[in-house]
Amino acid sequence: MKAFPMFVRTTGRRVVIVGGGEQAAQKARLMLKTDAQLVLVAETLEDELKGLVDEGRAVHTHCLGVAVFDDAAMAFVGTGCPGLDAAAHALAKAARCPVNVVDQPDLCDLTTPAIVDRDPLVVAIGSEGTSPVLTRDIKTRLEQMLPQNIGGLAALAGRLRPSVNARVPREQRRALWAWVFKRGPRDAWIRGQERDTARAIKAAIEAGAPPKDAAAGHICLVGAGPGARDLLTLRAVERLQEADVIFYDRLVDEEVLELARRDAERVFVGKHVGAHSWPQDRISQIIVAEATKGRRVVRLKSGDPGIFGRATEEMDAAHEAGIPVELVPGVTAATAAGAALGTSLTQRDVSDVLILATASGCASDPDLDATRHSGPGTTTAIYMGVHHSARLASELMAKGLAADTPVQVAVQVSKPGQMLVNATLGTLAETLEAGQVKGCALIVVKWPKSRAMEGSVANFAS
Known part of the structure; x- marks a missing residue:
């Protein structure tokens, strides 16, 4: 040096x-x-x-x-x-x-140096002036890794250290601090449960040792976004790097998984339409089983877990088992599609209502009415609708939308294979079939408030 x-x-x-x-x-x-x-x-x-x-x-x-x-x-x-x-x-x-x-x-x-500030926790990166671009890149990566509020936990530990020295036997202190910074208290603090975390730490100090259930695990449902790893939230990256085991499906890109800890176990629980090799109840059972072992479990879901992501079933299973569960939102396919298409999904005087709908339901209700809320002044973003495109077009035209209305389809949005398809309502099914568009695609239809706004519809397609 x-x-x-x-x-x-x-x-x-x-x-x-x-x-x-x-x-x-x-x-x-x-x-x-x-x-x-x-x-x-x-x-x-x-x-x-x-x-x-x-x-x-x-x-x-x-x-x-x-x-x-x-x-x-x-x-x-x-x-x-x-x-x-x-x-x-x-x-x-x-x-x-x-x-x-x-x-x-x-x-x-x-x-x-380049500084990552989580006062009083501070990380400084320097290259003796040789590589400022590299130091900034490392700073960016550390900013993603370190939770914004982790410094508050370090500050709390500093304030409580005299109490620990006075009340916790020397042979128990390392175990107590390991529990604080590596297990439940750290996870709860990062989730924003700061007051409850402080109470739990103080109770452990009074008891003279970490609690016997210090190894209790938790479950985090994480939105992986539409595909591109740089569209993940900082919180999603943090949870991936804390996880002991990650359950993911076929829509999660490999580059996203590369953000996880190297030693984290990865379990593929892929589901395909009509071929559920991993039925939902089995997925719910296994993530709960792993959490009861004291492991930090991440259920990684494409897009946003709360939007057509079957999050409710998994959260209910966790609650029934008494396992703490957290939901981390992600960029959903509709907003990513709007960005890829270079258009705003809402537009003043044209479309002031945004509808997120799915055309694929469960076995008992397979053909959902995804267009029931569509009408003048709306933009309808339809998930899982390619297989139902002919039916969807017929329903919209039956409601009064013209056959020549522009429709856009975003395929594999934000992924390397991204494709943007233009069609009209009347030619939607034929266009998708000719382009061999299948699976992961989002259909976007903007219905202006009146036919007088046709110029705006044309602009949407341009």
Whole structure:
């Protein structure tokens, strides 16, 4: 290493920033994450820095001399003038103050790392100035991995540490902290159950050991989105990386699974229309069985679990078994299709109602009336409708929608095999058959408020 990474205490100390423009403002934004007193040295300040002074978050001085750097934790120089930067650097060195000069690495005692801030948990990434793009990429990955509220759990642990030292026998402390940070309390805290988590930790401290049921598992139903892994939510990625076992189906892309922990067990529970090798009740039973072993179970579902995802059955099974269950929403196929088609699913004065419907039901009700709510002023997004396309078109035309109304179909949306198909209502079934469109496709029909809006319908198809 050519630079040693360490954390510099800022409490009760000054950080000097020389400059009054954007370069100085950038460093001020970084230092605002700390509790240091900021000293801004410049003749004039731009508006953002003036605001910091007005709020009492910084002080402003016009005097640039050795004294301003005395006993400062560090200094940043960014005046925009190379000569003035060099002079400020010399003054800081005379005061033996570590200094960073913007865009002049030869004048830097310090370099600023990429920071992942979960105060008081902080991760700093540096490459000694060799690869800033790489450090930013690593920062992005860590931002995805670390829950936004995990710092609060670390802070709580810090406040409770004296109580642990006083009440928990030494031989039980490691087990207690492992329980807090690796099992139930951490999972519950991340889910937003912070008050209940704090109570549970305090109860364990009073008892002098983690609870006997510390290995209790839980189930998380996670929306995998339409296919592209970068459409997953940060919370979905977090749950994948925490999971001990992941149950997934055929609609989940392999790239999404690559975001999971390497040592997580993966179980395929694929279901095909008309060929349910894994019936729903069996899936519900097995995810509950795994959770009762104390495992963190993720049921990974395409799109959003709460939209035609059979989430209710699995949540009911978990509740009946007394297993905690969480629902993590995902990007559903309808919104992804709208993005792929380059159109808004709703449009003022044309379509102010969005209908999400499915054309495929269960064995007792296989042919659902997916168009029953369609009418003037609506956009209907029909899931699992390719097999029923002729019937759907007939139903819409029977309601009064013209045969030449544009219809768009998004196939394998956001996946490598994505295909966008244009048709009319009257030719929908023939177009899908000619294009050999099957399976994972979404049919979008926009019905304007009146026939006077036909120009807008044409625009939808363009």
